[in-house]
Amino acid sequence: MAIDLSLQDKILEEDFESVESDGLRLKDFYGSSFLITGSTGLIGSLMVKTLLYYNRKYDLKIKIYAVVRNIEKAKSVFSQESDNTALSFVVTEDLGSGNFEFSDKVDFIIHTAAITNSKEMVTFPVSVLVSAFNSTDSLLKIARDNNASMVYLSSMEVYGNIEKNEMTDEKSLGYIDLSSVRSCYPESKRACECLCNAYSAQYGVNVTTARLAQTFGAGILPTENRVFAQFARSVIDGNDIVLHTNGLSEGNYVYTSDAIRAILILLKKGKYKEAYNICNPASHTTIIEMARMVAHNIAEDKIKVVIDIPSDSMKYGYAPNTKLFLDNTKLCSLGWKPQVGLEQAYRKLISWIKVQ
Ligand SMILES: NC(=O)c1ccc[n+]([C@@H]2O[C@H](COP(=O)([O-])OP(=O)(O)OC[C@H]3O[C@@H](n4cnc5c(N)ncnc54)[C@H](O)[C@@H]3O)[C@@H](O)[C@H]2O)c1
DSSP, X not given: OOOOHHHHHHHHHHHHHHHSOTTOOGGGGTTOEEEEESTTSHHHHHHHHHHHHHHHHXXXXXXXXXXXXXXXXXXXXXXXXXXXXXXXXXEOSOGGGSOOOOOSOOSEEEEOOOOOOHHHHHHOHHHXXXXXXXXXXXXXXXXXXXTOEEEEEEEGGGGOBOOOSSOBOTTOOOBOOTTSGGGHHHHHHHHHHHHHHHHHHHHOOEEEEEXXXXXXXXXXXXXXXXXXXXHHHHHHHTOOEEESSOOOSEEOEEEHHHHHHHHHHHHHHOOTTOEEEEOOGGGOEEHHHHHHHIIIIISTTSSOEEEOOOTTGGGGTOOOOOOOOBOOHHHHTTTOOOOOOHHXXXXXXXXXXXXX
C-alpha cells in the first residue's frame, strides 16, 4: 500500500507541536548535541523526530547521534531525513556488550534502548538483565566523561506488586518475586536506576530516571505488537479483541508526545538521583475496561471483547496482575501536565496505522 506521507506528517506534526508547552522551550536546547539510544524504537524514534522537527522550525542547530543496531531499519524509519546532516547514525551490534564507546562531544543523553518484548523476557532473561546493566553502565560513563545530562528510561514495572488502594508515588516500591523469570525486566530497571544513582553519588553525574507508564501513540512501527497495537488493529480489521489474560491488571498509560515532553523537561529540570513517574491518571484503567472502551467508543460496538486464556499462557511472558495507580505529582511539580487521554490516544494511533 502506498504510504500517504503527508497524512503521516500531519498526524505527527500535531504531536510535535504539543511537545512545546508546560514551560518547555525547545530553543533552550540551541546548539546542543544529543546521544539517543534505541533510536529505531517507539520512544527513541519519536524523540529524534521531535528534535529534528524543532531544528527545522527554529534552526536550533541541534546535532543528534542516533544509536541503532540495524542501519537498514534506521534508514527506513528516518527515510525522510537521508540528507539531514543534523542526524548521524551510530551503529552498534549490541549495546549490552558493555563495550560501547562514543568519542564526539555530547550534551544530553537519552537512554531508551532495552529489551521490551515480553516473549524475549521469558526466553532470554539473562540477556535482559546483563544487557540492561552493561548498556546503562556504558552510557553513564559517557555522561560522566562529557559532563552531560542524562535521562534513563525506566518503567512503572519497578513497583512490582502493590497491595494498596492509594496512589503510588516514587518512594513506594512493592514486592517483586525474584523466582519468577519475568522479573528479569523490572529487576533490570531497578538495578539500572540504582547504577544511575551510584554514578551520581560517586562521580556527580547529572542523571534522572523517567518511570514510564505504558506509552503509546501515533508513530509506532509496523512491527509493533504490544497490546495497544493489537487493540488498534482489531478495530481497523473489524476483529474481536481477544484477551489472553483475565484483563484485571490495572493499567497506567501516557501518550507518546506527553512522554517526550516529560523526558525533555527532565533533562532540563529533573533533579539528579531522582525518579519521576510519567503517567496520565485520567487514563488509569484495567486492561479489560480499556478493551471494552476501544470496542464500544472507537469501534462503535462493531467488535466485542473475548477472553481466551491459553493453557500455556506462562510462556508468553505476560506481566503479573498488578494493582497500581501511579501518582504523577512529582513530575507535575516541574510544570508538566498530560494532554492526551486514552480515547484520543487510540484515535490518533488508529489514524497513524491506517496510513502506514
Ligand atoms: N513504551 C512503553 O510502554 C514503555 C513503558 C515503560 C518503560 N518503557 C521503557 O522505555 C524505553 C523505550 O521503550 P520503547 O517503547 O521505545 O521500546 P522499543 O522496543 O520500541 O525500543 C527499544 C529499542 O532498544 C533497542 N535495543 C534493545 N536492545 C538493544 C541492545 N542490546 N543494543 C542496542 N539496542 C538495543 C531496540 O533495537 C529498539 O530500537 C525502554 O527502556 C522501555 O523499557 C517503555
